[in-house]
Amino acid sequence: MYNCSLLKFINLKNKYGNLTPIEETVDVPFNIKRIYYISKVPQGLNRGSHAHRKLHQVLICLNGSVKVKVKNPKEESEFILDDATVGLYIGPYTWSEMYEFSEGTVLLVLASDFYNESEYIRNFDIYMEEANKRY
Numbered sequence: 001m002y003n004c005s006l007l008k009f010i011n012l013k014n015k016y017g018n019l020t021p022i023e024e025t026v027d028v029p030f031n032i033k034r035i036y037y038i039s040k041v042p043q044g045l046n047r048g049s050h051a052h053r054k055l056h057q058v059l060i061c062l063n064g065s066v067k068v069k070v071k072n073p074k075e076e077s078e079f080i081l082d083d084a085t086v087g088l089y090i091g092p093y094t095w096s097e098m099y100e101f102s103e104g105t106v107l108l109v110l111a112s113d114f115y116n117e118s119e120y121i122r123n124f125d126i127y128m129e130e131a132n133k134r135y
């Protein structure tokens, strides 16, 4: 899907456990300026439901599982994230929704810029109006 894809990271696995390194511009297609993580999401609650005008992000489910629906004016896909060695890259002008968080889910997000509310699009009609010019 345009501006959205799964990334497979290296998993260094040995008798001591697993280690997954992620380097900016090498393993993810941008420089990482911010990370945040989402946890303890109440059962049945949905998150997301927005797009970003500029931000590039990679979502990595470190524990548990979560579903992510991504949309643009031409395409729609659903991903199940349940593997800490897999990232979901979501680029600008991609609408995303996260739901069905399992108990204990920890979702790590790598982001290309600092938090800036003004580059969010939180209204789907406005998203479609702006995104239609780009797709």
Ligand code: TYD
Pocket (backbone or CB within 6 Å): 034, 036, 038, 046, 047, 048, 049, 115
């Ligand atoms: P939001 O991005 O809407 O979270 P989600 O998509 O998971 O539902 O952010 C939720 C709140 O947290 C909102 O008030 C903005 C704030 N926030 C920050 O202050 N800094 C951040 O880096 C992020 C991602 C959110």
